[in-house]
Amino acid sequence: MSSVAKYTLPALPYAYDALEPHISKEIMTLHHSKHHQTYITNLNNFLQTQSTASLAGDLIKQLSLQQAINFHAGGHINHTLFWENLAPASSSSTSPDCAPKLVAAINTRWGDLSTFQQKFNTALLSLKGSGWGWLVQDLESGALEVITSRDQDVVPATKKPLLGVDFWEHAYYLQYLNDKAAYAVGIWKVVNWKIVEKRFTGSTDIVFGSLVGLKAGL
Template sequence: MFSKGVARRALQLQPTLLAKRTKVTLPDLDWDFGALEPHISGKINEIHYTKHHQTYVNGLNAAVGQFEELKTKLDSDPSISKQLVALQQNIKFHGGGFTNHNLFWKNLAPPSQGGGEPPSGALAKQIEAQFGSLDKLISLTNTKLAGIQGSGWAFIVKNLENGGQLEVVQTYNQDTVTGSLKPLVAIDAWEHAYYLQYQNQKADYFKAIWNVINWKEAAKRFDAAA
């Protein structure tokens, strides 16, 4: 049997261990807010990053913390299961928003850092083999983006269950891609990504963003996905 001293030390450690739960934070950006102008304004990037992305960071941390706290009480109060289910929806939404935006920021680069330059290597060969040209892939992606009713995302993905073929996938709200679908490019179609600059002309935003797409990052993801 454990001594009383050991038991006391174990109890003293528990709060410390719980307090060490890792929390997510905003990622560092590789460029200044204004670096993507004139294609995406500095003010949009500032608000998008410091307000919207921060909201998903805060929401995910809060939901995960509440979930862990309630989970410890489930044995004594089975009715808590309803609250856990509700929190799972919060985790899915804010976790998707956090993940999607992390992908989005790395997908962007000013022209001085290679933004807009066509991909090379294996990704370029795959695009040529499947679509005939990069322009045709971009046109398909813009069509998918235009078809999103309300808020959502378009992803160019590598499908590992389909021999590594490229696909363009729509999601709604903050749903993300998982499993065999490996995201190469993520484009935000929520109004907060463009409205301040493009207002209701979202098709112009979809056209403009390709000038700052970081295809080098997409190529790295393509090569790494296995």
């Protein structure tokens, strides 16, 4: 009926239990195979509905779909970036030494890595409801910034996402319960600095990878 692109769940670049003890196997399994999959299923459905409305010239219907598309597309994009910027703690990629250019920029901006991490965690803990914490680079000024986004809002187009941390309760609750501060500390043991460096030194297209490829194919 249509040529609308179908998004599919990306494979995790590691096993479900590979981020233990910082993120449990049960959390990773549910988070990837259920939550992320649901965003993709809903996104595909809403894009199909939008395509039908577009072909019918129904502008009102298309407008009514925007919020749902923003939410589910954001869920797909944010989770895809998140899986990629994590790695097993035993992997060499989780050493900040893998990100010499970025760490130098972080030191210039915040003084040292641990001060930056504290800033980031303060931002995470200040979220009022579901959302994400991000290290981003402003595309105009080149400056590094720590920002948060609500629910499944993506990083604004004027900024390049480098590192994202999911702070929805489903990201940690089965393991950390209400102790979200402990999750925010643990997550740093499984950050893939190699990928974050690649995003910092590369173009926006490199950051979004296959997500950009699918966009170009529409």
